[in-house]
Structure formats: C-alpha cells, structure tokens
C-alpha cells in the first residue's frame with residue numbers, strides 16, 4: 369500500500385491524496401479507507417485507476433455521500449475516490465438545450481446554472497444541495513418529476529467515464545438520437561460505480577416553466593387516490609409533473625411539533641396528495657388546475673384541497689413532504705424504497721401493517737412516495753434496534769414476486785445485496801456478472817457492491 373500511495377501522490381499531487389485522518393470529514397461514517405483520493409481532472413482519475421488496478425487495490429468512488437445503501441462503504445484495503453474537485457459547469461448550450469458538467473457538481477448548482485439561462489434541469493430531489501451529478505447518474509436518481517421527465521437516465525445525453533484500467537470512454541454526445549451500436553453511456557447509469565467512474569455528463573435541459581401550480585389535496589380512500597391520478601393526467605396533460613402521496617401517519621408526523629410544519633388541511637383524512645403542474649401560461653394553467661380540482665371535488669373524489677397562492681405557500685407544502693428528519697423522531701427507523709404496481713399498493717401496505725402488528729408489540733409505520741411512479745417509501749420504527757432483518761423480511765416478502773422491486777431509488781449497495789434476487793432472475797444476475805467481468809476483470813471498482821462478482 370505504501371508504494372501505491374507514493375505513486376498516487378506523484379500522479380495527483382500531495383493534496384490529491386489525503387490520509388484517513390486528514391479526510392475524516394469527507395469520508396462516509398464508518399469508512400475503513402486508509403486514503404482518500406481527490407483528483408482534479410479526468411486524466412488524474414485515469415492515472416489513479418491505472419495505478420490502483422496495477423497494484424490490485426480496490427477503488428470506491430464517492431460523490432455527495434447522500435446514498436443510503438452503503439454504496440460508498442470502504443474497507444481497510446480499499447481506496448476512496450472523491451469527485452469533489454471535479455465541479456466545473458463546463459458549457460451551457462442554449463441552442464441544443466443541454467449542459468456539460470463535471471461529475472462532482474451538486475444538483476442544486478447545476479439546476480441554478482440552467483435556470484440562469486432560462487432552462488430547466490428537471491430531475492429534482494430533497495438532497496439537491498449535496499447529491500452530485502456523478503452520484504445521481506450512478507444511482508439513476510429519480511425524484512419529484514419522474515412522472516413527466518423521467519429519471520436521471522432520461523436526462524443524460526452523453527457522458528465520460530473512466531474504466532477500471534484507466535481507459536477514458538468519451539461518450540459526451542449531445543445528440544438525442546444516436547443509434548450507432550450499443551448505447552454505452554447506459555453502462556454507467558444506475559450501476560453504482562461498479563463498471564466505471566463517471567467524470568463528466570451532458571445533461572438534457574427543458575424550457576424553464578413560467579408557472580408552477582401546486583395543490584395539496586385530502587382524500588378518503590385509496591381508490592380515490594388512483595382515480596384522481598388518472599383524472600389529473602387526463603385533464604392536465606402536458607403540465608402535470610408531480611403526484612406525491614402521504615399516508616395519514618406521515619402527514620400527522622410532519623404537521624405536529626416538534627416538526628415546523630402545521631396542517632394545511634385537517635389531519636383526519638387517510639390520504640394526502642401533493643400535486644404540481646409546470647407550464648408556460650400562468651393564468652390558463654392556474655385556471656386549468658383549479659378547474660380539474662373543482663371537477664374532482666364535485667364528483668366526490670376529493671374531500672378538500674388548497675391551491676398554493678404564493679411561492680411561500682408552495683414551499684410550505686413541499687416542506688411537509690420533504691421533512692424526512694421527522695421519521696427519526698422516536699428513534700432510529702428502517703427506511704425502504706420499493707416499487708410496485710398501483711393496483712397492488714393498498715393491499716401491500718395493509719399486509720405490512722398487519723405483519724408488523726403481529727410480530728412487534730410496538731411499531732410505527734410511515735408511508736409516502738412518488739405514487740405516479742409506483743414508488744413508495746416505507747419507514748418502520750420499532751423499539752428493537754436489532755430488528756432490521758425481521759422488519760426487512762416483512763417489507764420485502766409482502767411484495768409480489770413479479771412487477772415489484774426492492775429498490776426504486778437508492779440502489780443496492782451493500783445493504784440490499786441479499787435482497788437482489790427477489791427482484792432479478794438468475795439469468796439476469798448472471799448477465800450482470802458477465803458485464804462486470806468484461807469491464808472490470810480484476811474486480812477493483814466498488815467490489816462487493818450490488819452482487820458478488822463470481823460464484
């Protein structure tokens with residue numbers, strides 16, 4: 369290791385290789401890494417990987433460390449590689465509606481740069497201040513507007529990545545259409561740093577909306593939630609961008625002290641929907657949203673609605689949905705992000721609730737999520753801190769074997785490795801291993817994350 373560190377210092381400079389002590393604040397909690405690499409360019413990433421591969425030393429890439437599945441966990445014989453110094457916004461191309469950014473740029477900074485040019489980087493999520501473009505690509509992040517604009521994958525036009533042996537793959541195309549063979553950029557989207565280190569990306573931008581219409585709605589049955597979604601998609605075609613649902617316990621939690629939020633609608637309803645439209649005509653779009661909600665109310669689909677009348681009121685509504693810190697109010701909680709089809713959701717939540725009731729004398733269950741994407745957050749708090757495996761079994765075994773996923777958002781990392789086979793078939797897993805062997809035969813890139821490479 370000492371020879372490797374010396375070679376890395378020659379390649380990256382003294383300040384490009386920090387000891388674990390110097391890097392404590394920059395490493396994930398519990399990291400065993402002896403050093404943290406802080407390259408300043410793609411060339412330095414390439415040199416570092418080539419040196420590490422030659423020395424047989426594993427490399428764990430890291431961005432903003434917002435991931436929740438131990439994707440950046442690092443052992444004592446591994447090296448952590450941070451993209452924090454690759455944070456240039458290199459180009460904003462108004463004509464082709466795209467931007468080229470380095471991997472360490474935080475989402476919020478990229479969004480602000482696009483907005484300054486009248487453009488929208490549509491992917492948006494609560495961790496926007498810390499999550500980096502590279503980390504979001506590597507986890508194929510979704511967020512609040514997947515319903516309309518898709519996940520990170522749909523915003524990546526091209527990218528640059530470095531393979532385990534240091535080879536730089538420059539796939540920085542700005543083209544929307546490019547059917548010349550394999551779409552190689554996809555190898556690095558959602559693969560959690562196991563196939564390459566993303567260093568740059570070309571991101572697709574959209575027109576910045578002139579109007580954002582936000583409403584909070586209360587409903588008295590899950591059937592009504594589903595009907596409202598179908599109705600809003602039909603009435604607000606082209607503008608509906610978010611449809612977030614909060615089950616009553618979550619809404620009560622985020623609207624009661626010590627949370628800062630207060631009920632915008634009474635807390636007696638079983639479901640609350642936060643929906644948002646993005647459009648270009650403030651007057652027409654507000655009218656369309658108000659009319660669609662009035663129609664739904666007239667037909668008894670909804671039991672109450674508040675339309676945000678100002679930016680402050682809109683932020684107040686989103687602050688409720690985003691106040692995930694409250695989930696730990698009563699102690700550590702286990703958080704899951706599952707995918708399932710809409711018709712299965714109500715039964716799924718009931719099954720989890722019932723099983724928790726049967727197996728734990730005390731429990732709290734909070735459910736909320738990006739309903740239109742089939743993505744629910746399930747958060748369980750029980751007094752036994754060692755009950756993670758038992759709770760996970762309840763949450764995952766209640767999913768149907770097909771058309772559901774143990775991870776809608778955060779990926780697999782180390783934490784969900786054991787669960788992967790619930791959502792992927794044996795031939796699929798074997799194909800993943802084949803890809804891993806082809807791109808990283810020495811198994812030095814984020815090894816042991818997602819799956820074990822070989823049987």
Ligand SMILES: Cc1cc2nc3c(=O)[nH]c(=O)nc-3n(C[C@H](O)[C@H](O)[C@H](O)COP(=O)(O)OP(=O)(O)OC[C@H]3O[C@@H](n4cnc5c(N)ncnc54)[C@H](O)[C@@H]3O)c2cc1C
Nearest residue numbers: 431432433434435439500502503504509510511561566777
């Ligand atoms: C409050 C909060 C809200 C969230 N909301 C959502 C949501 O609504 N929807 C959603 O989909 N997700 C959500 N997430 C998850 C979020 O998308 C991820 O945590 C984030 O995208 C990871 O980015 P990061 O820069 O922090 O990466 P890290 O956490 O540092 O790393 C994540 C993974 O990517 C790898 N990696 C990081 N950078 C690179 C790189 N340049 N090249 C190769 N591999 C790399 C790491 O090895 C690791 O496996 C949320 C997270 C939080 C904390």
